[in-house]
Amino acid sequence: MEGTRKNLAIAQLISRQLTGQITPAEMLELQAWRKEDPDHEALWQQLTDPDHLSERVAQLDQPNNSDAFAQLMQRIYTDGETARQLQEDAEVSSPAAAHWSAKRYSRLRPLLRYAAIILPLLAAVSTGWYFFHFHRAATHPPAVAQQRNRLPQQAPNTVQLLIDDQEAIPLNKTGEQTIRAMDGTIARNDAGSLLYPVNTNRTEGTAVALQQLVTPKGMDYKVVLPDGSRVWVGAATSLRFPAAFTGRERNVELNGEAYFEVAPDAAHPFVVHTSKTAIQVLGTSFNIKAYTGERYERTTLVSGAVKVSAVNSPESKVLQPGQQALSGTGLTLQTADMDAVLAWKKGLFIFRSEPLSGILDELSRWYNVVIVKEAGVDLNAHFTGRIIRSEQLSEILQFLETTGKVRFSQEGQLLRVLPGRP
Template identity: 30%
Template sequence: MGKMNISQEHIIDLIQEYQQGRISEEGFQKLQEWLKEDEANADEFAKYLALFKESGALSNLDKIQKEDAWLNISKSLSKPEKKSKVRRLHTWLPYAAAVVVLFAVSYFMIEQVRTDYDFGEDYNFAEVSSIGSKKAVLTLENGQKVNLEENDKELITEADGTLIQKNADSELIYDNASSSKDRVLYNQIDIPRGGEYSLVLADGTKVWLNSESSLRYPVQFVGNKRKVELTGEAYFEVTHNPSKPFVIESHDTEIKVLGTSFNVSAYDDEEHISTTLVEGSVELSCLGNKELLKPGFQATVKKGDNRFKVEKVNTTLYTSWKDGVFRYKDQSLEEICHQLSRWYNVEFFFTNHKYREYRFTGAAKKNKSLNFTLELIEKMADVQFAIKDDKIIVGKPE
């Protein structure tokens, strides 16, 4: 039997109809034929089935494997040159229950009172956005600024003899084997909107920095602790050294570790600081209060407060950004747009406050255009996007 002439979108519709118990006899027969066509289709079917169940119940997200179902949606759903509107799979994703919004309302998410937005038009969101890339600005001890791009191979020597170079993965590497320890020098790396970068500090600690983030750190670590200062978001893999703790300072919060892997989100324009521990242990302190975090848990503290909220989480949801994937579980559309705005360097506006609180469970690859990402959201949630004055409008026809 030859390969079925059926689109990926049609398959998605059939699986969703099957999950809801409303598939027709003809549709069920097509689904069976598709399943028999290729062994890999059975795995894809199970993933989509889990997706629709999870989206409805918002429970047991761990059943969805690392390669989330919609990561493999056909490219035909989103062509880079032109965005095509897609038919809604369902309208039951938004929930009426009140939710706690973790992030402060940002300046670029002001609600619009106008209603003259044409959500039915085919928009090319790539015209007002750009896909992020590896880029940063390195500030040396003497104030010299060095633009770091993905393909450059510049070798820098600091005043103390430390060599700063890039490896094949565009990581910044600090080698102080031939440096002197007469005085402590500091460098700072700043990541712009639409950027990300990683570096290996002098002690071997590896740091991934997200968009709109900044890290200040010594060129070499001397004394009885290794201290850095963070604004924004970063993932750390700290080299183990029991005699010299690694300390991260961010706003009023201090995070002390010996050797571990964890994520810290501490943006200036967000009201909470979150630390998510993957392995090892960390001690957090804020305005006199301390908290010891265990692997698989996240501690969140509101700026200006010292009370930590600690809960068990799926750490992948908070660390996958460094591996090129955005993952969400029951996350508000406001939070999602906040993250996308940094990576795609674009501004979002909401036509109504209620759209901010729409919940979304899903994933999208960061190397896809914004067209692709917004289509995924449109396909899985009851909301649409439009363009007005180089801004992306979030809402739907009223």
């Protein structure tokens, strides 16, 4: 029974994370569970993978599985303590799902849907079944999972600063905050910008606290690094950097998308590390898009010059302004559509003959929705348009539907993509 309760508690945390309801305290509890065992981390990576989620949600909704959700709830409610925990989380007076009000059930259904996906896999870990079904995938996790730069989960619509992976500080986009770390580092959060005092006098090799700025889906942020470099950090992104640059290189780690304006310092090259590439610059402006799960990482040069090196091969390319490097199994150079690349920084979506698959990725990150693609959807259908990011999601979906190529159905944070009408 104790195992069941713990599995339920972890399932609730992951479900609340996926539905954007997790609090900072719950986030720390979930992080502690992930650190307990490498298998926990591997399973968390599997459970929060967008493709895996989409597949499992689709399976749950198949006709032959239509009552799987109800069956799971029935099993959960056979444990009185489990029922009590769910009851408290739902803020209802009866432990029986059948007695929930329609309004509360509708509000909780996304969370419980995820619980229905997650609970069986958590139970499988405790019995060893996980290794038979999932261990091959977990043995070689995405390269980004092997970095120290991981995406901790935050409260909804909250940018967070983690110091040495321990102290989580929520940042607001209005007003001012003074941030003091245990090592004495002082930073200032001012109306949507995180500002570090420029410090170039630290002794080389001095230990400094590592900072990690994490943005949620639907929100970007700006940070001025300790060398004076400015970084615009995109949605659903993590940027890791030291409180002061003390080595021969100025190293930062990126998972997601960011635009850099690097302060010149020829004696100390600035290097951005992603899962597939290392981008070395002396002083320049460029954009990097390196989200986990996408086929390519894209480095686009605005001014100056950068050298892009593949992580797993000796191959490297030097970019000129207006060029873009695609990093996948190798490195490829192409001319960049600069307006489209930098649109996010200006609060826009600009699509020029963009495949539906790429558009769905953008919408998922900005509007915090889980995408489920039904059979028959043409993910290679191309679209062209210019849309303000502050528009409601429904407005963008309506624009896409007017083409006749695709249809949508939305239930809370679950967005179903349906084939266009014949």
